[in-house]
Amino acid sequence: MINTGSTGFMLLATSLVMLMTPGLAFFYGGLACKRNILGIMMQSFVSLGLTTILWFFVGYSLCFSGGEGAILGNLDKMFLNGIAPTDMFGDAGFPELVFVAYQMMFAIITPALITGAFANRITFKAYIIFLVVWQLFVYYPFVHMVWGGGLLAEMGVIDFAGGIVVHATAGFAALASVFYVGSRKYKDSKPNNIPLMAVGTALLWFGWYGFNAGSELNVDGITALAFLNSDIAASFAAITWMIIEWLRETKPKFVGLMTGAVAGLATITPAAGLVSMHVAALMGILGAIACYFAVHIKNRMQWDDALDVWGVHGIGGVTGTILLGIFASTAINPVGADGLFYGGTAFFIKELSVVLGASIYAFIFTYIMLMLINVITPVKVSDEEELAGLDISMHGECAYDAIH
Template sequence: MATFDTGTTAFMLLATSLVMLMTPGLAFFYGGLAGKRNILGIMIQSFVSMGITTILWVAFGYSLCFSGDAMGGIIGNFDKAFLNGVDLNTPFPGNTKMPEFVFFAYQMMFAIITPALITGAFVNRVTFKSYVVFLVFWQIFVYYPFAHMVWGGGLLAKWGVLDFAGGIVVHATAGFAALASVIYVGKRKDTASPPNSVPLIAIGTGLLWFGWYGFNAGSELDVDAVTGLAFVNTDVAASFAAITWLIIEWTLVKKPKFVGLLTGAVAGLATITPAAGFVTLPSAIIIGIASGAVCYLAVHFKNKRGWDDALDVWGVHGMGGCLGTILLGVFATKAVNAHGADGLMSGGSTFFIRQLLAVVGTCIYAYIFTYGMLAAINIFTRVKVSDVEEEAGLDESLHGEQAYDAGVI
């Protein structure tokens, strides 16, 4: 019987639980931002990912991401399908202090939340049936390859690209898939639909922020000084981004907006994600400030272009993930993490160029594949809801449910 380190194993189980909590947190965040007739329609899209993604992950997803190396390092193989060859005594190869079962579960939570992020872009415009098909195929052809290439020892990892907790694998892929989805399905009939519950947005943000400590600190896959650094960098970047967004919006619209503060915090969390365990605390502060400003401007640019990304997935997650990955290429230093790299500020110009090229390539692929896949799905089942369904709201027209009793609000 193998003996594992109880402290490391317990910490990783806690981190796994925190990341799991982020998906319900995302559902609350999006549910609050949606109009009152589409609360359940957006929330179920997050929760259904918990079920379907788990099934896929057990069947073959984990194996394709973290077993073998096929197609020139683009994807893994099926050797660990249904956890074949993994038992209670199998150590995780990346850190033998914990069982592979724990790593399997931890990474599963990342796979669950990534496609759920996309849903905020096309709120109240996509049929549930087409979303379920989208959920399955997007993971297989977008998430799994990038998880393998970056974290599974594949092509990008061999090239020297770094992504501590998901700037490329999670946020860039989801953000640019969201943009492709918006361009494909077009605008809502009622683009002025206001958030139905700001307190619900606040609850969702709190759960996301709390869970993000598991997302980032847990990605060290151990308990050491880098784990603590990633934890602190996560909080600091989110805080500086939130206040930066608040100040910019307060200056421009003359009122301090609570939703703006919350959105800025999420932008900071997304942006620090790829860099959390590779940069110093002062660098995390700069990344947070840059995130608040750049993501705010990205949302403003999106509005000027007329892209109906309803809940700003592209501007917050897509641009946040890209910005964080690029700034990792600037601020990374082996002085804080010997397993990292030296960025542009430490003389690592080659590393900076690799980060830049990797994230640009990721965005292009995620956008093109997502747009093409939606067009293909539409051949077999209708992607966009009808005008009647949209005007009635998806809660009632697709799900036959209401978030609140009609007499309550």
């Protein structure tokens, strides 16, 4: 029996998560230099199209069809075979097609997150191959293992909305990409349009309510908790980042404020519906501190993660998952688990082990994958193409009439 309230809410949540990908494009586009705005924005937008096609062909089936206790599902639902509009998703009260669409939006944005790390340096052909292969061998297995009834789910691993599945894997894949493609020749370029970044931040923050609250797959008190926890963590993290930067650099920075908000959102993602509001505030503060100093370490080590994907998403996802292992409480969410703080030592060890394992796997696989892609087509652009900017050299377009 269809529940129109739940169905309507999940369609709204799906739409919010979809909006995050254009939001990410604006966020990255504002941070990029003037010669590379369209190139990096197109990498996000092309995922909307290509990932949808891949999800329709095999993605949904590999993630959510069969394969109980396994690494991947089966191919029974290839081309969304056998899913009728009237088929319900379990006991959730909404059609399975709504779940197909909701999870597809996660698949679209996850590889797009990585693109900020190798801004200005990767060819479009290589990115297209990267987009497909990375999902098949990194994203889909972790979706199935954690959310599709696979191996990690049977072990008792919990990831409410994507600290492991989305942020840790994308963040450490980003770091591997940076190591492989090396530094930009021209690293001194400043953000070309901070107001555009602000629009992107607003869309990401807004869309994240669908990302986290929608992951309850229901409309209940936990949905409301996940919604509010997301805002609390983002707010505490934004102000914490601003204060740290103000103290260290003598001026409060708008870019830092926005970066802190995203760090807080990434940190609360794995725990949004599993911890109290007080813990969400603490997670926002700790997430901002961890991510800020990760970015600082990255700069000192001269790792050219152009838009801080590893420092914000990778470290945010890992930090949030570890804190989930400490502060999760069945008093808050009875279908969750008790973390280390409440005597759940085994749960903490599982969360810690899996998030570290997922990060290491994503890093190693991504590095090897880029080496293999380079055999097929050059991964890194030439010095001349980088100097001209990818907008002109790769796409034959430019964002502004004149570039100074």
